Amino acid sequence: MARYVLKRCLQSLATLFIVVSVVFLLMRLLPLEGYFGDGYDKLSPEQRTAALQRMGLLDPWYVQLGNFYVRLSRGDLGTSIIYRRDVPVTEIIAPRIPYSMYFGVFATLLALALGLTLGVFMARRKGQALDKAGTAYIVLINAMPSAVYLLFIQLYGTSLFSLPILFDKYRPNSWILPAISLSLGGIAGYAMWIRRYMVDELNKDYIKLAKAKGLPEKLIMVRHVMRNAFVPMAQYLPAAILSTIAGSIYIESLYSIPGMGGLLVDVIQRQDNPMVQALVLIFSSVGIVGLFLGDVLMAVFDPRIKLVKGEGAR
Amino acid sequence: MSLAKAEKILEANDLVIKFGLRGQTLTAIRGASLDVFEGETLAIVGESGSGKSVLTKSFIGMLDRNGWVDSGSIIFEGRDLAAFRDEKQWLAIRGKKISMVFQDPMTSLNPLKTVGAQIAEVYALHRGYGPKEAAAAAVEILGRVGIPDAGKRHKQYPHEFSGGMRQRVVIAIAMACAPRILICDEPTTALDVTIQAQILDLIRSLQAEFGFTTIYITHDLGVVANVADRVAVMYAGKIVECGTAEEVYYDPRHPYTWALLSSLPQLGIKGKPLFSIKGTPPSLFKEIEGDAFAPRNPYALKLDFVREPPRFQVSPTHWAATWLLDPRAPKVEPPEIIGQLRDCGKSEAACADLGGGRAGR
Numbered sequence: 001m002a003r004y005v006l007k008r009c010l011q012s013l014a015t016l017f018i019v020v021s022v023v024f025l026l027m028r029l030l031p032l033e034g035y036f037g038d039g040y041d042k043l044s045p046e047q048r049t050a051a052l053q054r055m056g057l058l059d060p061w062y063v064q065l066g067n068f069y070v071r072l073s074r075g076d077l078g079t080s081i082i083y084r085r086d087v088p089v090t091e092i093i094a095p096r097i098p099y100s101m102y103f104g105v106f107a108t109l110l111a112l113a114l115g116l117t118l119g120v121f122m123a124r125r126k127g128q129a130l131d132k133a134g135t136a137y138i139v140l141i142n143a144m145p146s147a148v149y150l151l152f153i154q155l156y157g158t159s160l161f162s163l164p165i166l167f168d169k170y171r172p173n174s175w176i177l178p179a180i181s182l183s184l185g186g187i188a189g190y191a192m193w194i195r196r197y198m199v200d201e202l203n204k205d206y207i208k209l210a211k212a213k214g215l216p217e218k219l220i221m222v223r224h225v226m227r228n229a230f231v232p233m234a235q236y237l238p239a240a241i242l243s244t245i246a247g248s249i250y251i252e253s254l255y256s257i258p259g260m261g262g263l264l265v266d267v268i269q270r271q272d273n274p275m276v277q278a279l280v281l282i283f284s285s286v287g288i289v290g291l292f293l294g295d296v297l298m299a300v301f302d303p304r305i306k307l308v309k310g311e312g313a314r
Numbered sequence: 315m316s317l318a319k320a321e322k323i324l325e326a327n328d329l330v331i332k333f334g335l336r337g338q339t340l341t342a343i344r345g346a347s348l349d350v351f352e353g354e355t356l357a358i359v360g361e362s363g364s365g366k367s368v369l370t371k372s373f374i375g376m377l378d379r380n381g382w383v384d385s386g387s388i389i390f391e392g393r394d395l396a397a398f399r400d401e402k403q404w405l406a407i408r409g410k411k412i413s414m415v416f417q418d419p420m421t422s423l424n425p426l427k428t429v430g431a432q433i434a435e436v437y438a439l440h441r442g443y444g445p446k447e448a449a450a451a452a453v454e455i456l457g458r459v460g461i462p463d464a465g466k467r468h469k470q471y472p473h474e475f476s477g478g479m480r481q482r483v484v485i486a487i488a489m490a491c492a493p494r495i496l497i498c499d500e501p502t503t504a505l506d507v508t509i510q511a512q513i514l515d516l517i518r519s520l521q522a523e524f525g526f527t528t529i530y531i532t533h534d535l536g537v538v539a540n541v542a543d544r545v546a547v548m549y550a551g552k553i554v555e556c557g558t559a560e561e562v563y564y565d566p567r568h569p570y571t572w573a574l575l576s577s578l579p580q581l582g583i584k585g586k587p588l589f590s591i592k593g594t595p596p597s598l599f600k601e602i603e604g605d606a607f608a609p610r611n612p613y614a615l616k617l618d619f620v621r622e623p624p625r626f627q628v629s630p631t632h633w634a635a636t637w638l639l640d641p642r643a644p645k646v647e648p649p650e651i652i653g654q655l656r657d658c659g660k661s662e663a664a665c666a667d668l669g670g671g672r673a674g675r
Contacts, residue, residue, distance in 0.1 A: 301426070
């Protein structure tokens with residue numbers, strides 16, 4: 001197990017390296033004009049060259065990339081070049097982390113609690129009204145572009161329930177709409193998968209045997225069906241975490257939540273490279289940890305999965 | 315064993331079981347009556363769809379959701395199981411007094427639980443054992459069903475066991491609460507031949523030790539010949555002939571039983587095409603008039619198409635439902651092979667011609 005975890009950690013680092021490098025290089029493909037924003041016309045060519053020189057953008061790409069990793073290895077993420085000039089990136093991001101974290105964790109927990117409950121009830125009442133309503137909800141969420149329903153929620157949620165349209169850290173009820181918006185996709189996903197896996201399990205022969213043993217239906221559901229349906233659910237966890245991240249980027253900017261997601265959109269538009277790189281590093285780390293956790297959970301739950309060749313084999 | 319003295323342990327009377335299927339009603343069991351005697355081994359044989367599984371499933375209340383007992387009774391320990399409506403009532407019977415072993419051991423065990431835990435579950439449930447006691451009891455019964463090194467292997471998962479070993483585990487689960495009746499639904503069909511014999515031996519030795527009653531469901535007449543005290547032949551939701559194994563094998567009376575025995579490959583004659591029953595079983599969606607087997611029966615009388623034959627007692631332990639047994643019926647010679655079987659039952663020498671006598675016991 002320890003060997004597997006180590007191996008998997010190294011793989012994760014490699015993935016992280018690739019993601020960060022690719023994003024780094026993609027940012028370098030953006031036109032140089034973008035670095036000046038509206039001020040472009042006001043500067044003379046010499047001033048522009050000097051500014052680009054200062055930002056280190058005139059070096060060949062491999063030198064830039066090399067410098068980035070050398071500084072990263074010292075724990076230095078650089079300073080912002082545009083968003084808040086010359087302020088260390090960490091200083092800008094640090095106060096925003098709690099917002100994104102609370103927001104993301106809360107939405108994920110909400111999605112897990114509601115989604116799994118909905119899915120379990122759908123599976124138990126397969127074909128009945130609740131199952132059909134749940135299916136309609138899942139189809140709706142998956143078929144509609146998220147921007148559409150997210151805007152609807154913001155628009156009607158605020159007017160119908162007189163909730164704040166934008167986030168305000170002094171008004172706790174301004175959390176409600178963004179948290180619900182962020183969890184909607186997760187609820188649909190969790191409900192769909194747990195229902196599907198439970199229905200799969202319910203049709204298996206060992207359920208027949210469990211019943212023939214004399215186990216009451218509730219115990220069969222809890223001990224056998226749900227327990228076994230959770231194994232493939234572990235697979236779904238990383239994807240869910242990734243989609244929560246993706247969702248948070250949009251929703252944070254929609255509600256002006258001062259988290260990292262909104263910031264990322266902002267700094268990409270303004271081409272603040274060090275900021276983008278730092279944020280991408282954080283987001284992809286979270287995603288990769290999710291993938292890693294999914295694999296480990298699978299192995300913990302399912303004795304048939306052997307993580308290391310030879311381990312436990314007879 | 316002498317069947318005459320044995321007590322009835324379970325009695326199904328005129329059982330009718332129906333299923334709702336896409337708005338139609340299918341009558342899977344059309345008035346089946348069956349007595350099961352204490353300590354015996356009864357085999358229910360018949361082709362696919364004859365209702366043998368449905369019949370026994372109704373003994374433990376495990377009909378599919380769309381099925382119900384329409385009329386008739388199942389008397390067990392003085393209670394009518396057919397009248398059970400509440401799942402709670404079944405929990406006192408199912409797995410405790412009557413348990414079941416299923417066909418495919420590869421899929422009957424939960425892949426994510428250790429075999430020990432799956433057995434211990436039964437002890438905890440029916441006997442109220444604590445976790446430690448239940449685990450110890452599980453190890454003991456695993457050893458008893460022939461799992462070597464049970465002390466270690468109870469911690470293993472089903473995928474670490476072979477098919478035969480898994481079926482032993484399934485049997486251990488069924489045996490765990492010392493049931494009075496063990497229903498084996500084609501317990502050896504999914505296993506290879508050498509393992510089949512071992513499993514049958516195991517069930518027989520457990521039966522001798524614990525004294526439970528066994529009901530086999532099978533379409534393999536070879537298995538029946540090996541283990542059964544009595545045989546019930548089912549066709550289209552009815553029991554058409556019932557008697558001791560000797561009576562049904564060596565002196566069958568119902569044309570369907572003749573046809574079944576004639577299609578045994580072991581009794582086929584080399585060089586001649588294997589006998590098969592022409593036609594298909596009747597649709598159970600419709601009301602069946604007369605004898606259900608009549609359309610496929612070359613010996614059918616006109617009466618067979620119109621009126622259902624009653625039971626005709628051949629001996630105190632043997633009956634068949636066919637008009638051929640009516641005193642007024644014309645005398646019909648059964649197929650040649652059945653005649654040979656009859657001779658074989660009378661003298662050992664006559665068995666020599668019969669595919670090496672393998673149909674005998």
